Amino acid sequence: MTDSDTSFQSISWNDGHLRIIDQTFLPKREVYSDLTTVGQVWDAIKKLRVRGAPAIGIAGAYGLYLGIKDFSMKSFDMFYSESQRIGEYLNSSRPTAVNLSWAINRILKTIYAHKDSSIDELKEIVLNTAITIHEEDRRLCKEIGLNGAELIPKNARILTHCNTGGLATGEFGTAFSIILHAHQAGKVDMVWVDETRPLLQGARLTTWELQKSGIPHTLNIDSAAAFLMQQGKVDLIVTGADRITKNGDTANKIGTYMLAVLAKAHDIPFYVAAPYSTIDMELGSGDLIEIEERDDDEVTAFAGKQTAPKKTHVYNPAFDVTPNHLITAIITEKGVIKPNYNENFEKLFS
Ligand code: MRU
Numbered sequence: 001m002t003d004s005d006t007s008f009q010s011i012s013w014n015d016g017h018l019r020i021i022d023q024t025f026l027p028k029r030e031v032y033s034d035l036t037t038v039g040q041v042w043d044a045i046k047k048l049r050v051r052g053a054p055a056i057g058i059a060g061a062y063g064l065y066l067g068i069k070d071f072s073m074k075s076f077d078m079f080y081s082e083s084q085r086i087g088e089y090l091n092s093s094r095p096t097a098v099n100l101s102w103a104i105n106r107i108l109k110t111i112y113a114h115k116d117s118s119i120d121e122l123k124e125i126v127l128n129t130a131i132t133i134h135e136e137d138r139r140l141c142k143e144i145g146l147n148g149a150e151l152i153p154k155n156a157r158i159l160t161h162c163n164t165g166g167l168a169t170g171e172f173g174t175a176f177s178i179i180l181h182a183h184q185a186g187k188v189d190m191v192w193v194d195e196t197r198p199l200l201q202g203a204r205l206t207t208w209e210l211q212k213s214g215i216p217h218t219l220n221i222d223s224a225a226a227f228l229m230q231q232g233k234v235d236l237i238v239t240g241a242d243r244i245t246k247n248g249d250t251a252n253k254i255g256t257y258m259l260a261v262l263a264k265a266h267d268i269p270f271y272v273a274a275p276y277s278t279i280d281m282e283l284g285s286g287d288l289i290e291i292e293e294r295d296d297d298e299v300t301a302f303a304g305k306q307t308a309p310k311k312t313h314v315y316n317p318a319f320d321v322t323p324n325h326l327i328t329a330i331i332t333e334k335g336v337i338k339p340n341y342n343e344n345f346e347k348l349f350s
Contacts, residue, residue: 007212010167011050011058013131016069018062020050023167027208038067038086045093045100048199052168053242053278054137057099060090061130064107069123076115079122083111095290096251096319097242098280103133137170140275143333145177148238148273151329151336152182157235159192159225162253163205164240164273174240174273176209178331183215191217192228196253198298198316222255229266237263238331241274248324248341249286254317260326269328276332276349286321294318 008030012019018035024047025031033049035041041063044050050059067086073079087104094100110129111122152158158179165176172180182188191210196202203219210217220228228234237259243251250256250272263270283289296314301307308314330337337344 008166010055011062011134011170013062013134018059018066020044020059021167022049023051023205024049026167027204035063036066038063038090041066042090042093045090051201052163053097053099053240054141054169054174054275055167056094056097057103057277058130058134058137058170060093060100061103061107061133063090064104065123065127065130068126071119071123074119076119076122079119080108080111080115083126084108094292096292097278099242099277102277102280103130106133134170137275137277138172140277140333141169141172141174141177144174144273144275144331145172145181147333147335148175148178148271148331149181149185149187151236151269151271151331152178152185152187153235154187155189156182156187157190157192157233158182158188159194159228159234159237159259160206161194161202161222161237161239161256161259162196163201163209165206165209167205167209168240173209174275175238175271176206176240178238178271178273179210179215180213183213188215190233191215192225192234193217193219194222194225194255194259195219196255197222198302201253222258225259226262229262229268234266234268236269236271238271238273241272241278241330242319243283243289244272244274244279244330244341245283245285245289246279246281246342246345247285248327248330248339248345249289250322250324250327250330251286251289251291251319252322254320257320257322257326260322263328264326270322270326271329271331272322272327273331276334279332279345279349281345281349286323289319289321291320292318 022031165173
């Protein structure tokens with residue numbers, strides 16, 4: 001078996017532009033879009049053409065380069081403050097996944113650390129840092145997969161939510177990478193795929209990736225998850241994360257918290273998988289995480305058809321927060337982290 005079974009590249013840097021697989025067309029069509037301006041990258045992130053926490057970070061990093069590459073000023077201070085402005089603009093596209101601001105901040109810090117370089121050299125440094133972030137994510141995701149696969153029992157029936165695969169990352173995925181590596185070790189009997197209302201990342205994207213990798217899977221509506229657990233058909237749950245605070249509270253796709261409560265009620269392990277770029281050591285707890293709210297029509301219409309009366313009042317948070325006490329372990333590239341998260345993150349990441 002090769003390193004990766006995925007035969008697509010969610011994000012690539014080609015000839016001075018960013019190429020993404022446009023996830024809004026999947027699974028029907030595999031359409032690749034070339035993004036040449038920072039505005040196009042902002043729009044692609046906002047509209048979920050590129051989505052998933054690490055993928056947003058990678059796209060944002062290349063987007064920053066696209067935003068600064070034609071700067072013509074000579075002064076470092078001006079270059080830096082304009083780079084900050086572009087970074088803030090990119091950050092405004094989606095607020096919850098910390099990987100976006102993490103990538104932007106990493107590049108800004110790198111620029112600052114090279115303040116004696118020429119403007120042309122700084123531009124090169126920005127691009128190289130974006131490429132490093134991208135390559136690093138591939139490596140980390142593989143390590144997450146290998147670390148997590150060790151926790152998976154034989155004949156495992158695993159439930160997952162949203163899409164956490166190669167589409168959502170540089171390669172392999174986070175929770176998906178664990179499933180992929182456990183499958184390669186012959187341990188996976190079934191992956192239960194929550195469809196993931198309202199935008200169906202599970203139904204549209206995770207099944208597409210599982211099919212490509214030849215992993216046995218069954219799609220279920222989100223509200224069937226409790227019944228599946230009650231019937232004893234789920235051995236463990238593994239999801240990704242968009243932001244994990246210092247105490248282990250975890251923001252992830254709406255519906256994740258519900259799964260964690262159900263896992264507790266049915267005595268099933270609930271794992272979260274994420275690279276270090278998703279761990280926000282600046283926030284003490286999950287109530288401080290900004291939760292993105294999305295448009296009403298994602299809920300009042302389905303596949304372009306109106307399903308609720310026009311003007312129906314809608315609450316459409318894109319994420320929820322799972323409190324740390326419901327999380328059995330957080331699987332990172334550095335290993336499997338168990339509670340107390342405050343203490344154990346401090347040891348690993350400080
Ligand atoms: O709104 P999305 O599709 O970007 O949400 C994505 C998720 O919630 C994923 O589970 C999360 O980003 C982990 S991706 C490896």
